[in-house]
Amino acid sequence: MSVVINALSYAHAANVLPALDTVSLALPPGSRTVIVGSNGAGKSTLLQILAGRRLVSTGDVRIKDRDVFRDSPPGVTFLGTEWAMNPVVRGDIVVSHFLDSVGGYRYKERRDQLIDLLDVDLEWRMHQISDGERRRVQLVFGLMAPYDVLLLDEVTVDLDVLVRDDLLRFLKRDSETRGATILYATHIFDGLNYFPTQIAHMAFGRLVTPPTQWPPAAGPELNAEFGSSTLYSVALQWLKEDREHRRELEKNGRRERGARRNETVPSDSETFYKKYDYSH
Ligand SMILES: Nc1ncnc2c1ncn2[C@@H]1O[C@H](COP(=O)(O)OP(=O)(O)OP(=O)(O)O)[C@@H](O)[C@H]1O
Numbered sequence: 001m002s003v004v005i006n007a008l009s010y011a012h013a014a015n016v017l018p019a020l021d022t023v024s025l026a027l028p029p030g031s032r033t034v035i036v037g038s039n040g041a042g043k044s045t046l047l048q049i050l051a052g053r054r055l056v057s058t059g060d061v062r063i064k065d066r067d068v069f070r071d072s073p074p075g076v077t078f079l080g081t082e083w084a085m086n087p088v089v090r091g092d093i094v095v096s097h098f099l100d101s102v103g104g105y106r107y108k109e110r111r112d113q114l115i116d117l118l119d120v121d122l123e124w125r126m127h128q129i130s131d132g133e134r135r136r137v138q139l140v141f142g143l144m145a146p147y148d149v150l151l152l153d154e155v156t157v158d159l160d161v162l163v164r165d166d167l168l169r170f171l172k173r174d175s176e177t178r179g180a181t182i183l184y185a186t187h188i189f190d191g192l193n194y195f196p197t198q199i200a201h202m203a204f205g206r207l208v209t210p211p212t213q214w215p216p217a218a219g220p221e222l223n224a225e226f227g228s229s230t231l232y233s234v235a236l237q238w239l240k241e242d243r244e245h246r247r248e249l250e251k252n253g254r255r256e257r258g259a260r261r262n263e264t265v266p267s268d269s270e271t272f273y274k275k276y277d278y279s280h
Contacts, residue, residue: 001026001027001028001029002027002028002029002030002031002063002064002148002149002181003025003026003027003050003062003063003149003181003183004025004026004027004060004061004062004063004065005023005024005025005026005050005059005060005061005062006024006059006060006061007022007023007024007058007059007060008020008022008023008024008046008049008056008058008059008060008061009021009022009023009056009058009059010045010049010054010056010058010059012045017205018205019042019045019205020042020045020046020049020205020206021204021205021206022059022206023042023046023059023202023205023206023207024207024210025200025207025210025211026211027181027183027211028181029148029179029180029181030175030176030179030180030181030197031181031182031197031198031211032171032172032175032181032182032184032195032196032197032198033182033183033184033196033197033198033199033200033211034184034185034186034192034195034196034198034199034200034214034231035183035184035185035186035199035200035201035202036189036199036200036201036202036234036235036238036239037185037201037202037203037238037242038203038239038242038243041202041203041204041205041242042202042204042205042206043153043185043202044080044153044185045205046185046202047078047080047151047152047153047183047185048078048080048153049061049068050063050068050076050078050149050151050183051068051076051078051151052068052069052072052076053078054069055069056069063076063149064148064149073148073149074148075146075147075148075149076147076148076149076151077142077143077145077147077149077150077151078151078153079138079139079142079143079150079151079152079153079155080153080154080155081153081154081155081157083138083142084131084134084135084138089126089134089137089138090126090127090134091126091127092125092126092127093125093126093127094122094123094124094125094126095120095121095122095123095124095125095126095137096122096123098126098137098141099111099122099137099140099141099144102141103145104140104141104144106145107144107145107146110143110144110145110146111140111144113170114139114140114143114144114170115140117163117166117167117170118136118139118140118163118166118167119136119163120133120136120137120140124137131158132158132159132160132163135155135156135158135159136159136163138155139155139167142155143171146178146180147180148179148180148181149180149181149182149183150171150175150180150181150182150183150184151183152182152183152184152185152186153185154185154186154187154188156168156186156188157186157187157188161190161191164188164191165191168191168192168195171195172194172195184196189230189231189232189235190232192231192232193215193230193231193232194215196214196231197213197214198211198212198213198214199211199212199214199231199234200212201238203238203241203242203245204242204245204246209238212226214226214231216228216229
């Protein structure tokens with residue numbers, strides 16, 4: 001297996017319920033897994049832990065049989081949305097200089113292929129381009145070095161549909177030819193049907209549907225859960241179930257997760273509004 005997680009639990013702070021609750025997962029080399037889950041389900045937390053960005057004390061997290069935090073495996077690429085917020089990549093720097101400064105010359109062939117595919121202009125200046133254009137530069141930068149495991153946290157959200165489609169086809173072809181494993185968290189399911197080899201469902205920090213073959217097997221082996229659905233309709237159904245579940249819990253006065261478990265709401269309105277007054 002390329003990625004193995006055993007009983008991983010993780011809480012962002014001491015007094016909150018865990019963002020991840022005993023998650024176990026195994027991804028074979030060459031697999032492309034799409035994780036479906038509502039806002040706050042735990043997808044980003046999971047990807048950041050796999051990228052070695054958060055230290056975990058409960059559970060075992062391995063890529064290519066190496067502990068991701070203590071013995072970080074080579075060949076792991078993580079691409080998340082926060083990159084574009086970094087002031088360094090919003091500074092007055094020409095794209096060609098930026099790509100050179102991060103070692104683009106070492107992967108010339110892949111770099112040029114990605115520049116064409118993502119329609120990047122080497123003369124752009126990083127502080128004068130749109131969010132989507134900056135995202136395309138990030139993708140050239142992030143994908144030009146060949147990886148064994150690619151962790152994608154919704155980095156296609158601001159791409160136009162044509163570029164997004166070209167990118168997904170590139171990633172699919174790349175994983176087929178080199179056997180790279182991809183784990184991709186997204187909320188955009190349009191045009192994604194052909195991409196994954198498996199799909200998984202996260203809800204309330206748990207992996208409620210482990211990676212399951214996608215597209216569903218056809219003919220007599222037709223997958224009982226998915227039938228002939230599209231990825232979009234499966235995702236919609238899963239998210240509806242999650243919302244129902246949450247509402248049910250809330251109706252019974254319970255929360256699955258959140259920071260306010262032990263907090264009492266002040267009884268008089270003055271104290272209440274003071275609490276939410278950010279002006280001081
Ligand atoms: N830095 C943080 N500090 C405290 N809590 C956090 C932090 N990051 C995430 N959380 C909490 O952890 C839980 C899981 O968040 P996470 O970002 O992993 O969800 P997600 O599935 O990626 O959501 P989205 O689809 O909105 O990106 C949420 O309840 C969130 O409020």
